[in-house]
Amino acid sequence: MALSETIKVRVRFSEVDSIKMVWHGNYVQYLEDAREAFGSKYGLEYMRFYENGCLVPMYDLHLKYVKSAKAGDILAVKITWEKVYGAKLIFKYDIRREIDNELILTAESVQLFTSLDGELMLLCPPFYEEWKQRWIEEARK
Amino acid sequence: MALSETIKVRVRFSEVDSIKMVWHGNYVQYLEDAREAFGSKYGLEYMRFYENGCLVPMYDLHLKYVKSAKAGDILAVKITWEKVYGAKLIFKYDIRREIDNELILTAESVQLFTSLDGELMLLCPPFYEEWKQRWIEEARK
Amino acid sequence: MALSETIKVRVRFSEVDSIKMVWHGNYVQYLEDAREAFGSKYGLEYMRFYENGCLVPMYDLHLKYVKSAKAGDILAVKITWEKVYGAKLIFKYDIRREIDNELILTAESVQLFTSLDGELMLLCPPFYEEWKQRWIEEARK
Amino acid sequence: MALSETIKVRVRFSEVDSIKMVWHGNYVQYLEDAREAFGSKYGLEYMRFYENGCLVPMYDLHLKYVKSAKAGDILAVKITWEKVYGAKLIFKYDIRREIDNELILTAESVQLFTSLDGELMLLCPPFYEEWKQRWIEEARK
Numbered sequence: 001m002a003l004s005e006t007i008k009v010r011v012r013f014s015e016v017d018s019i020k021m022v023w024h025g026n027y028v029q030y031l032e033d034a035r036e037a038f039g040s041k042y043g044l045e046y047m048r049f050y051e052n053g054c055l056v057p058m059y060d061l062h063l064k065y066v067k068s069a070k071a072g073d074i075l076a077v078k079i080t081w082e083k084v085y086g087a088k089l090i091f092k093y094d095i096r097r098e099i100d101n102e103l104i105l106t107a108e109s110v111q112l113f114t115s116l117d118g119e120l121m122l123l124c125p126p127f128y129e130e131w132k133q134r135w136i137e138e139a140r141k
Numbered sequence: 142m143a144l145s146e147t148i149k150v151r152v153r154f155s156e157v158d159s160i161k162m163v164w165h166g167n168y169v170q171y172l173e174d175a176r177e178a179f180g181s182k183y184g185l186e187y188m189r190f191y192e193n194g195c196l197v198p199m200y201d202l203h204l205k206y207v208k209s210a211k212a213g214d215i216l217a218v219k220i221t222w223e224k225v226y227g228a229k230l231i232f233k234y235d236i237r238r239e240i241d242n243e244l245i246l247t248a249e250s251v252q253l254f255t256s257l258d259g260e261l262m263l264l265c266p267p268f269y270e271e272w273k274q275r276w277i278e279e280a281r282k
Numbered sequence: 283m284a285l286s287e288t289i290k291v292r293v294r295f296s297e298v299d300s301i302k303m304v305w306h307g308n309y310v311q312y313l314e315d316a317r318e319a320f321g322s323k324y325g326l327e328y329m330r331f332y333e334n335g336c337l338v339p340m341y342d343l344h345l346k347y348v349k350s351a352k353a354g355d356i357l358a359v360k361i362t363w364e365k366v367y368g369a370k371l372i373f374k375y376d377i378r379r380e381i382d383n384e385l386i387l388t389a390e391s392v393q394l395f396t397s398l399d400g401e402l403m404l405l406c407p408p409f410y411e412e413w414k415q416r417w418i419e420e421a422r423k
Numbered sequence: 424m425a426l427s428e429t430i431k432v433r434v435r436f437s438e439v440d441s442i443k444m445v446w447h448g449n450y451v452q453y454l455e456d457a458r459e460a461f462g463s464k465y466g467l468e469y470m471r472f473y474e475n476g477c478l479v480p481m482y483d484l485h486l487k488y489v490k491s492a493k494a495g496d497i498l499a500v501k502i503t504w505e506k507v508y509g510a511k512l513i514f515k516y517d518i519r520r521e522i523d524n525e526l527i528l529t530a531e532s533v534q535l536f537t538s539l540d541g542e543l544m545l546l547c548p549p550f551y552e553e554w555k556q557r558w559i560e561e562a563r564k
Contacts, residue, residue: 006522012311012314012315012318013158013159013314013318013328014158014164014311015159015315016159017154017155017158017159018154018157018158018159018161018212020159020480021480023155024451024480024481024484025448025452025455026154026449028447028448029294029296029448030452032294032296032448033294036295055442057444057447057491057506058447058486059488060485060486060487060488060489061485061486061488062324062484062485062486063481063482063483063485064482064483065480065481065482065483065484068480068541071159072329095504115454116396118491119189131286139242139419150358151453153452153456153459154455154459154469155452155455160337162339165339165343166307166310166311166314167338168438169306169307170307170353170435171311173435173436173437174435177435177436187436187494188495191387196301198306198350199306199345199346199347200346200347201345201346202344202345202347203342203343203344203345204322204340204342204343204344205341205343206340206341206343208338209339209400212469213470231335259350266320270367295440295441296440296448298440298441299436299437299440299441300436300439300440300441302441302442305437306438310472320451353441412526
């Protein structure tokens, strides 16, 4: 089982810096775009968490830059959900240049669960546990 | 009377584009930085409005680009409050390169007053009327 | 004749501010996205100008904010080329919320032509004159 | 010996998201601001590298989010240079809220050296080796 989604991002003129390469901070946005798309596809949007009384703040974000991208490049941003035991949400990512499949970046993000006023939750929120069970069973079929 | 404030902004590496000039959209942030500094100086912060039950959404923003700035340039962003009659908040701005006083940009912003749920206010909120009176009297001294 | 293009933009979570509305500066990016799409559609990309020895820096940008948009909203950004006589490039824009066609923003941008080292061009670059003629004739058919 | 620099950053209104906390991607900019300040203090600016025929692209960036910051918070961003043997540039960072010294974020960045056209350099550029020697000797005094 691999829950994943891939989005296409076109590098904007304003996202490259004076050496004509994407400014390294902008990839963080592309990863969030992929997370949002993943959420839409699998019913795990931010709003879904919010309505269930929790937030999923970023806890750890690790980016490894392999090659640079430039304005106009089409990037394929792939996000994959990682099955883990603790009360956290982990995604892995890789970004490839569409035209030649060249690897641009890999990344991993860890998010925690908190209540709406920011208190850390030591267990996954029930709706997320159910979501997880459903997908794990789906995969066994 | 001229209520005004000037801030210094250093152009960041990430704010210039591939032709090594500040990307034109980034000036909007510099203007907001100046508004925040003006608010701190004269007691007119966003929070002040908020605590008085109102928001001041942008309604009209007009930027005139005169010269370009590049990474590392120190810019002096001057904001001046405009005395007007209607229920709106108007500021004028000019941005100059500090080293040679060269004019980079002029701008004008118009903000309206709304309630916290976004309903337009046809009169200035009372605390702002008082603020205005106080400064107009101050200026007469 | 109306040369125009419309793109769809989905408001990102990171583009809204603490009152859950799109931060007003972010619309400048949406307008640039529309200009890039217009350029791709009609053969008027930045690169095209660059290869012909010129840049088209922003000279005047005027935004009128009508309504706010929030995270997740799909916006239709329409850009229309304006036929003008002088050596400048003018576009008009309107942004509507897709779901109910509500008008969110209107804008107008004026760009000038400069050489690659920033010297103002008093006449349109020849390739742009040809582009203009071609489209004007196209429209007469 | 610890070569370090600390800058103060005031969280902007536009940098917080709809839950009123700094959007996690914005910290990447604060870290770059600190690197630029470090460069100015110790003579290691991007321009210095550029004039010596090299670039220092980001290779690995690891952020650990401890607490959230909100609009108006003053953050102290501390950057420390790490002495390493290979041909890379490593910095460690911590960000603290000024008012109570609360830890907000820690991070580490690894940059590599490339020629101006992006070819990886397996040895540090000579001017950087000299820079390193000078500071190591300075520290022995």
